[in-house]
Amino acid sequence: MDDGGYVMAGFSLLLMVPAMILALMILSIDDSSVERSADRSLSESMTGALWDIRDSIPVITREVLNGTAQEAINGTLPPDLDARARVRAGVQGRIDRLCAVHRNMNLSCRVNSVEGATDDPFCIEVNSTVDIRAGKIHHTENISVRVPVEDLPDPLPFRVLGRLQHNETSIEYGRSLMDHLSSGNREAYDGASGPFLIRRCPYEPYTIHGSSGVLYTCLLNGYYHESHDGSCYLCRLEGKTSCPHLGLETFIIPSGNFEEAPVSVDHVLFTTAYAGELHNVSGFIIYLDGAHRKKYGVIQ
Ligand SMILES: [Zn+2]
Ligand SMILES: [Zn+2]
Numbered sequence: 001m002d003d004g005g006y007v008m009a010g011f012s013l014l015l016m017v018p019a020m021i022l023a024l025m026i027l028s029i030d031d032s033s034v035e036r037s038a039d040r041s042l043s044e045s046m047t048g049a050l051w052d053i054r055d056s057i058p059v060i061t062r063e064v065l066n067g068t069a070q071e072a073i074n075g076t077l078p079p080d081l082d083a084r085a086r087v088r089a090g091v092q093g094r095i096d097r098l099c100a101v102h103r104n105m106n107l108s109c110r111v112n113s114v115e116g117a118t119d120d121p122f123c124i125e126v127n128s129t130v131d132i133r134a135g136k137i138h139h140t141e142n143i144s145v146r147v148p149v150e151d152l153p154d155p156l157p158f159r160v161l162g163r164l165q166h167n168e169t170s171i172e173y174g175r176s177l178m179d180h181l182s183s184g185n186r187e188a189y190d191g192a193s194g195p196f197l198i199r200r201c202p203y204e205p206y207t208i209h210g211s212s213g214v215l216y217t218c219l220l221n222g223y224y225h226e227s228h229d230g231s232c233y234l235c236r237l238e239g240k241t242s243c244p245h246l247g248l249e250t251f252i253i254p255s256g257n258f259e260e261a262p263v264s265v266d267h268v269l270f271t272t273a274y275a276g277e278l279h280n281v282s283g284f285i286i287y288l289d290g291a292h293r294k295k296y297g298v299i300q
Contacts, residue, residue, distance in 0.1 A: 039135065042105070046132045046139060049102045053109050053130050054143055056098055057091070061114070061126050061147040064090035068237055072155030075163060083237040088114040091126065105134035109143075116232040121246045122200050122224075123148055124233065149198050149233045154224075154250070156231065157194065159239030160270045166196045170222060177252065177269060181262055184275050188256035188287070194266065195222025195250055198233070207297030215296065216282040224250045230267040241270040253284055261287045 064087050071077045092111045099107045109130045117123040123146045132139045157164055157171055161180055165172040173192040181189060201223030209215040230249035231240045251264050262273035264286040276287035279298060288298060 039137070042134050043137060045102075046105060046134060046137065049105060049107050049132060050130060050139075050141065052102070053095065053098065053107075053128075054145065057095070057126055057128065057143065057145045058147045060094045060098075061087070061091050061124065061145075062152070064094070065124065065147070065149065065233075065237075066152055069153040069155045072237055072239075073153060073158045073166075075158070077159070077237070079239070081238050083234040084114050087124075087234070087237075095128070105132055107132050114234070116234055116245050117146055118246065120146075121226055121232050121248050122150055122198070150200055151197050152233070153196055154198050154236060156236040156239065156241070156266065156270065159236070160241060169196055170194065171196050173252070181269065181273050184273060185256065185258040185261040186273075188254040188258050188261035189252070189269070191255040192252050193255075194252035195224070197222070198224050198248065201225050206295055210297030210299055213282070215298065216284065219251055219253060219281060219284045219286070222250060224248045227267070230265075241267055251286055253286065257285055258287075263287050263289050263292060265292055 067090070068077070068083065068087060088111050091114065095109045095111060099109055107130070109128050112127045112129060113125075115125050115127075117125045125144060125146055127142065127144045130139075130141050130143055157173070161173070161176045164176060165174060171194050173189065173194065175190055177189040177192050178186050199221060201218055203209055203214050203218060203223075206225060209218060225248065227247050227249035229242060230247040231243040232245040232247040235243035235245065235247070247267075250266050252266055252269055254261060254264055257278070259278055260275045261278070262269055263276035268274065268289075274289065276289040276292070279286050279288055288296075293299075
């Protein structure tokens with residue numbers, strides 16, 4: 001090789017160095033963009049998992065509540081039931097199975113509490129903490145969801161009186177409610193009937209029940225009302241006829257016609273019944289005391 005050859009080889013070597021640096025740079029850029037798009041798809045699937053949990057909690061909770069109510073109806077619940085703990089454990093078990101389905105990440109959801117909503121007795125509040133880890137990403141989020149109890153069976157009559165005949169919408173009390181009552185014209189409740197499903201009364205404020213036709217429609221549909229004296233849904237599962245929470249009350253329709261008989265409101269009949277006066281509501285006979293007349297705007 002002559003001198004010119006050495007110069008050319010040295011020159012091309014010098015040219016190769018920046019070319020290699022450039023190639024390395026491009027490679028590393030490529031690497032980080034691959035990483036970025038992997039991160040993006042991972043974070044997208046994490047968001048999807050989060051939504052999956054958030055959307056499933058109400059569905060799962062309603063199924064667990066309904067299953068527990070069915071057990072109340074069948075008489076298979078323990079007398080000293082802790083409804084909050086039982087429903088929480090039931091929801092937790094189902095959520096754990098759901099989390100296990102998301103195999104590409106480490107997903108867990110702890111159900112912290114199941115409580116009645118403090119401002120709405122027709123809703124149960126479920127509080128949980130979701131924890132997701134995948135790759136370098138770690139995300140924790142508290143989720144609070146409200147689950148309506150509307151159209152679920154009312155477990156209380158079954159918890160208080162045992163087995164009762166019912167169809168899809170109403171309970172036939174037979175002699176059981178009359179036998180449960182200890183005084184007054186309890187015969188008025190021989191063959192009484194009441195609602196089977198929790199349905200929110202749409203007639204608010206409640207005082208408009210005194211208007212023509214409203215109380216009749218309410219009784220016909222077996223609607224439930226907010227009440228400080230009646231028990232909440234979770235306490236109904238426990239068989240408690242009253243509780244410190246914001247609760248529910250409904251009317252139970254007697255069959256007998258007396259001037260006076262125990263007040264036709266469920267928590268009154270299930271606890272210490274007291275007498276009310278007869279009201280004929282377009283053919284429905286019910287008994288009301290002063291406080292309930294006032295609440296529902298019914299004029300004597
Ligand atoms: Zn009503
Ligand atoms: Zn309660």
